[in-house]
Amino acid sequence: MTKKPFTRVSMHTALSVSVLLASGAFAATANAEKFGFGTTPTAEEIAAINIDVMPDGRGYPSGSGTVAQGKEIYTQQCASCHGDDMQSVKGTGADALIGGRGSIGTEKTKKTVESYWPYASTLFDYIKRAMPFTAPGSLTNDEIYAVSAYILHKGNIIDADATMNAETMSKVEMPNKDGFIPDPRPDVFNYR
């Protein structure tokens, strides 16, 4: 591949054109010169690490799991740290998962999945990427759906007979979904 070396001017041009691209202007006319380093990842390569799940349902994999199945997996994989009652086992560093609903902002604030987490997608996403602590990333998608279902059920968010999959999970409304506001800082004004 032959390329003429970049000059400072041409690089600036490349950058500014791309900035315009990002804002949607001149999208049709831009054909900025690029360094061209790196390779194009295959769809499989991207899929292998593209594990995130978003609140609107984007990213959920296929599969499903029930509350009953989740109870079994929870007992095997989660209870030793999070506790049979989901209140966390002292000394493990694990968070309590349920309880505290309505406590946020009171003197008895207790942050749990039930009381604080605004999106169910975060639960699936986090279990998939980082849990269980001793063997992160080891659960199957079915198992993650199931254990998510069990936690959401114990938190009185879904029914005991619920099945979680890409569709049902993206429809779960969390109790604290409206509990967050944008950063208003600066919030102290001693300006000079």
Place this chain on the structure above:
Amino acid sequence: MTKVDDTGPSYPDLSGFDLPADKLAQIKAMQEAEKRSLMARKAELEECECREGMFPNPIASRRSLFAGAAAAVAAGALPVIARADAPPGAIEFDVPDDSTKVQGRLTNDDGGYGSRSQFEDEVRWRFPTATKESSWTMTPLAAGMGIITPSGLHFERHHGGIPTINPANHTLTVHGMCKTPKKYTMADLKRFPSESRVHFIECSGNGLTEFLKPNLKTVQGTHGLTSTSEWTGVPLSTILAEVGVEPGAAWILAEGADAAVMTRSVPIDKAWSDAMLVYGQNGEAIRPEQGYPLRLLLPGFEGNTHIKWLRRLEISDKPFMTREETSKYTDVVKDGKARQFTFMMEAKSVVTFPSGEMKLPGPGFYEITGIAWSGRGRIKDVEVTTDGGKTWHYASMQGPILPIAHTRFRFPWMWDGNPALIASRCIDETGYMQPTIAQINEVRGVNGSAKYGSIYHLNGIMAWAVAADGTVTNAAHQV
């Protein structure tokens, strides 16, 4: 000679505060850990003749105990190296009675990579979390000089331990809302035009123990979650131009290759402006605990967003709402709502000398010094008070004053031997002046009628009390 109190330092009683149990446990654990570390240091001081003075250094004297062993080594014999006795990062060597009468160590006998003096023992201090995989350590700021934090003393926060990554196998994948997704090896990334910039990184939990009242004893405990390095890498804007960001893109997910597969969503305007993909720290490869081989650097943003061991960037139209930007790193304020995406680390300063657990030997001249920094740019002014905030005086600032970097300030002080209350406050180039802790608590409600255990983004003024006998203690909230 002052007798070391066997019971150790005492800490304030928090029972009057109706704190959530987990917050209370966290503060108590930090107190206990600091107490253990202080007691260990004091025990060493007991054994040596160096316990008086501003910068008590037990090592200097303890090392002389090995002089006898050194004498036993015959001339020409290989030096006896007792690594176990050396502080971390140092190697124990025999100390000759007169270093001018014997040849020194052989050139390059260290294998070509130097170590610090065996007489220097400053180390990071770990917060006693339940696991050592998810934990943090704090930079010993009191011993710091200038503005650069030694790479080995840079604070740490890990959520799934420190991964060991072979850079030959590490790749960064950029995909999502872009025209040409790319996968970069480290060699690819190093071909792009590079930049080096000096920036601080501060954990937004820095100072979490001091919201309610003075708590930890040393500046390492109260402020040690900030460090400054020179970082080298590729501007993220270069990479975004390469992949061709599509219209409507607003956020980028950054993901690490650690066991936590740490993720944060980054606003795309930050990515275009001054974000960097860094592989260098202070002139060499970035340290493993800082993200080797590749870290996202977001100057001025809270430390958690500077994703280490970076393996993936996904461009999207919406934030991803990961655990670390919903259930953690959010600030519940007094209306019961939680502030989210509180990225900016606002202007902050702290006096590092004199600071907690030091002792001034007597009246006379001292140079008060410390650091100031702001995520919004350069520090414009630093002011120092020695009378508890009645009068403030401009401190001199060490140039060049770099944007979004620790700035060293100094203030000459003649101590008359009377109790003094010392503090600093800074103003950044936006005109924002560092507030008092009380002002922050008043706005956010942390210390008002409701106490929700918000633990992030405390940038209030820190004070140190100097007693008539020269001892220096935490006086947070007194200025």
